[in-house]
Amino acid sequence: MTDDELRAELLKRMKVDQDIREPADEPPSQERMAQWRSIDRDNTAWLRSVVGARGWPLLSQVGEEAALAAWLLAQHADASPEVQREFHRALSDAVSRNEAKPAHLAYLEDRIRVGSGRPQLYGTQFFRDDSGFRPHPIEDADRLDDRRAAMGLEPFSQYEAQMRRLYGGSV
Numbered sequence: 001m002t003d004d005e006l007r008a009e010l011l012k013r014m015k016v017d018q019d020i021r022e023p024a025d026e027p028p029s030q031e032r033m034a035q036w037r038s039i040d041r042d043n044t045a046w047l048r049s050v051v052g053a054r055g056w057p058l059l060s061q062v063g064e065e066a067a068l069a070a071w072l073l074a075q076h077a078d079a080s081p082e083v084q085r086e087f088h089r090a091l092s093d094a095v096s097r098n099e100a101k102p103a104h105l106a107y108l109e110d111r112i113r114v115g116s117g118r119p120q121l122y123g124t125q126f127f128r129d130d131s132g133f134r135p136h137p138i139e140d141a142d143r144l145d146d147r148r149a150a151m152g153l154e155p156f157s158q159y160e161a162q163m164r165r166l167y168g169g170s171v
Contacts, residue, residue, distance in 0.1 A: 001050075001053075001054075003061040003062055006050065006054075006057060006061065006062055006066070007061075007062040007063060007066040009046075010057060010062060010066040010069035010070055010073075011065060011066055011069055013043050013046065013069060013073060014066075014068070014069035014072055014073070016039055016043075017039060017040075017043060017069075017072060017073060017076060018072075020032070020035060020036045020039050021036070037079065040076050040077065040078070040079060041079060041080075043073045043076065043077075044073070044076075044077040044079070044080050044083055044084075046073075047070065047073045047074065047077070047087065048083050048086065048087075051086065051087060051090045055090060055093070055094070056070065056087075056090040056091050056093065056094040056099070056100060057070040058094055058097075058099035058100065059094075059099050059100060059101075060099060067100060067101070067104075068104075071091070071100075071101075071104040071107070071108065074087035074088075074091065074108055075107060075108060075111055078111070078115055081112070081115055081116065084108070084111070084112055084115070085112060087108065088105070088108050088109065088112055091104060091105050091108060092105055101152065102150070102151040102152050103151050103152045103153050105151065106121070106122040106124060106147075106148070106151040106153060107122070107124045109121055109122065110122050110123070110124040110125045110136075111124075111125060114136045118139075119136070119137040119138055119139035120135070120136050120137070120138055120139065121138070121139055121140075121147055122144070122147055122148055122151060122153060123135050123138050123144055123148065123156045123159065123160070124153075124159070126163050126167070128167075133163075133164065133167060133168070135160065144156050
């Protein structure tokens with residue numbers, strides 16, 4: 001697969017990934033959720049084959065938008081935690097070579113930690129329960145903004161305000 005073919009496929013898959021997540025029915029129907037899970041499984045398997053064959057899709061190979069697409073597919077590989085950890089290792093290697101965005105690695109790190117019941121490091125993952133909309137537990141919260149800055153993320157207070165605006169969360 002050439003870089004142009006990879007870029008095009010990543011962008012196509014990102015569109016499908018995002019389209020299924022567009023709010024349509026509240027809550028989503030069982031049929032829509034089954035389709036959603038099927039898309040995620042297919043994207044996870046496809047990205048795994050790409051990463052296995054050629055490594056993480058690098059910024060210099062596919063550009064920023066397709067690199068974003070690769071990260072998004074990795075974020076949505078929650079049903080396959082072991083594969084998601086493979087993506088994390090490959091993305092981490094790409095970040096160390098300045099071929100991927102550190103912020104993407106921070107989000108994936110938090111996603112994996114939350115999925116395995118561990119506190120997140122960067123405060124990127126939120127949830128809603130009877131107490132309202134809030135972040136999942138954060139490890140060493142006193143140094144949160146230092147860790148976020150090191151990964152190119154805005155201060156947590158700005159991010160939290162944005163998340164609350166986007167998702168209607170209240171304190």
